[in-house]
Amino acid sequence: MTQTGHRSMWSSRWAFMLATAGSAIGLGNIWKLPYMIGVNGGSAFVLVFLACIFLLGIPLMMCEIMLGRRAQRNPADGMLALAREARAPAAWKWVGIAGLFAGLLILGFYSIIAGWVLDYIVRAASGEFRGIDGPAAKQQFDQFLATPLQMLVWHTLFIVMTLGVVARGVNAGLEKANMILMPALFAILLVLVGYSMAVGDFSRSAQFMFTPDFSKLTPVAVVSALGHAFFSLSLGMGAVMVYGSYLQRHVSIARTTIYIAVADTGVGILIGLAIFALVFANDLEAGAGPGLMFQTLPIAFGSMPGGDIIGTLFFLLVTFAAWTSAISLVEPAIAWLTENTRLTRKQSAWLIGITDWLLGIAVLLSFNEWQHVHIVFGLGIFDTLDKLTSTIMLPLGGLAMALFAGYVMKTEHVREELGLGMGPYRIWRALIRYVAPLAILAVFLYLLGVIGN
Ligand code: PFF
Numbered sequence: 206m207t208q209t210g211h212r213s214m215w216s217s218r219w220a221f222m223l224a225t226a227g228s229a230i231g232l233g234n235i236w237k238l239p240y241m242i243g244v245n246g247g248s249a250f251v252l253v254f255l256a257c258i259f260l261l262g263i264p265l266m267m268c269e270i271m272l273g274r275r276a277q278r279n280p281a282d283g284m285l286a287l288a289r290e291a292r293a294p295a296a297w298k299w300v301g302i303a304g305l306f307a308g309l310l311i312l313g314f315y316s317i318i319a320g321w322v323l324d325y326i327v328r329a330a331s332g333e334f335r336g337i338d339g340p341a342a343k344q345q346f347d348q349f350l351a352t353p354l355q356m357l358v359w360h361t362l363f364i365v366m367t368l369g370v371v372a373r374g375v376n377a378g379l380e381k382a383n384m385i386l387m388p389a390l391f392a393i394l395l396v397l398v399g400y401s402m403a404v405g406d407f408s409r410s411a412q413f414m415f416t417p418d419f420s421k422l423t424p425v426a427v428v429s430a431l432g433h434a435f436f437s438l439s440l441g442m443g444a445v446m447v448y449g450s451y452l453q454r455h456v457s458i459a460r461t462t463i464y465i466a467v468a469d470t471g472v473g474i475l476i477g478l479a480i481f482a483l484v485f486a487n488d489l490e491a492g493a494g495p496g497l498m499f500q501t502l503p504i505a506f507g508s509m510p511g512g513d514i515i516g517t518l519f520f521l522l523v524t525f526a527a528w529t530s531a532i533s534l535v536e537p538a539i540a541w542l543t544e545n546t547r548l549t550r551k552q553s554a555w556l557i558g559i560t561d562w563l564l565g566i567a568v569l570l571s572f573n574e575w576q577h578v579h580i581v582f583g584l585g586i587f588d589t590l591d592k593l594t595s596t597i598m599l600p601l602g603g604l605a606m607a608l609f610a611g612y613v614m615k616t617e618h619v620r621e622e623l624g625l626g627m628g629p630y631r632i633w634r635a636l637i638r639y640v641a642p643l644a645i646l647a648v649f650l651y652l653l654g655v656i657g658n
Pocket residue numbers: 228229230231232233234308311436437438439440442443444445530531533534
């Protein structure tokens with residue numbers, strides 16, 4: 206397939222790998238996964254999550270990179286071009302278009318949480334956690350949530366940081382940021398894990414995460430593990446597809462995907478181990494939910510030697526992770542705008558930045574002034590966006606891409622792009638054609654209350 210106009214390319218395979226790992230490793234790994242593990246009873250949930258990553262996540266990530274690289278366009282035009290090549294209906298472009306919007310919706314709430322993290326860097330660095338107990342930590346967090354103006358400042362800063370990088374383009378922006386932030390993230394991670402091994406209760410943490418107790422496994426836990434596998438690997442909305450569209454032809458998609466998925470899962474597990482080791486060492490609650498990072502951890506940092514520095518480093522790590530993910534959330538829309546309108550990348554970045562800034566304001570108000578505004582099923586604005594994207598839009602996007610690659614595209618095109626031998630190709634194809642669609646459908650049926658309950 207030929208390329209449209211001049212498009213930037215990653216300067217190396219490393220650049221692509223770091224950028225895609227940067228997209229995958231984010232708040233999902235550090236904030237969400239540990240609390241989901243905590244709430245869903247630990248190890249059994251971890252096992253289901255790992256199974257989802259390997260059986261669905263890896264094949265689907267390969268699929269998305271493959272679609273992007275073959276199309277050499279933004280996800281919306283890319284799906285259209287691939288549909289034309291396969292003589293399939295042009296309506297497939299809607300998969301790409303829905304993805305662009307999913308990215309914008311996700312950033313609307315992602316930026317708020319990232320803003321909290323920025324605020325907590327300052328709190329940790331200024332020693333605010335020292336000697337703090339449970340009620341005080343809760344009060345500190347509640348007070349913060351009740352102050353929309355403070356949240357607005359951090360949200361604004363995060364949007365500027367994100368769009369500031371994207372405005373500079375693929376090489377000078379995305380690639381450069383990831384080349385600096387990702388190694389820094391891994392370095393901080395090692396320090397943190399070392400620290401929590403030294404002062405935390407690592408063995409209890411490992412036991413909590415790895416001794417399977419299937420009695421705790423509920424259908425809801427399985428559904429959320431699948432949804433989270435999508436969210437964690439950034440699948441189903443075109444972020445990986447657009448990154449794949451900047452990837453050189455000679456790079457092996459399978460090998461690269463495996464490295465990225467292992468890095469993503471590895472970081473999630475290591476962070477989980479480190480967090481729970483600190484939580485257990487301080488006799489705190491593992492199942493604290495979304496407040497785990499903002500209410501429980503500060504207590505641990507506040508009572509440990511060197512807690513100020515470690516706390517600051519921790520929230521810095523979370524910021525880097527969130528930043529590199531946020532960049533990938535807007536790139537599909539930015540690529541679409543620059544490839545379809547007369548807007549430059551900078552102007553597109555302004556447009557998307559302002560849109561997401563406004564959306565974020567609605568989200569941050571949902572924690573205070575608009576607390577009683579419910580959108581659907583009694584969910585507030587924040588929860589509606591979170592559920593709508595990670596349990597519906599991303600799996601649906603993933604399902605559509607799997608069906609497209611598995612049934613619509615010509616086999617030779619898929620094989621040519623993936624470059625797999627016959628055996629591995631057959632396994633991939635079976636996962637994409639049968640396993641992934643059936644698993645995703647089962648989740649939807651469950652959500653609709655047809656089965657389960
Ligand atoms: N994978 C990111 C995380 O785990 O935090 C979130 C995300 C980024 C989802 C980009 C989707 C996406 F396109």
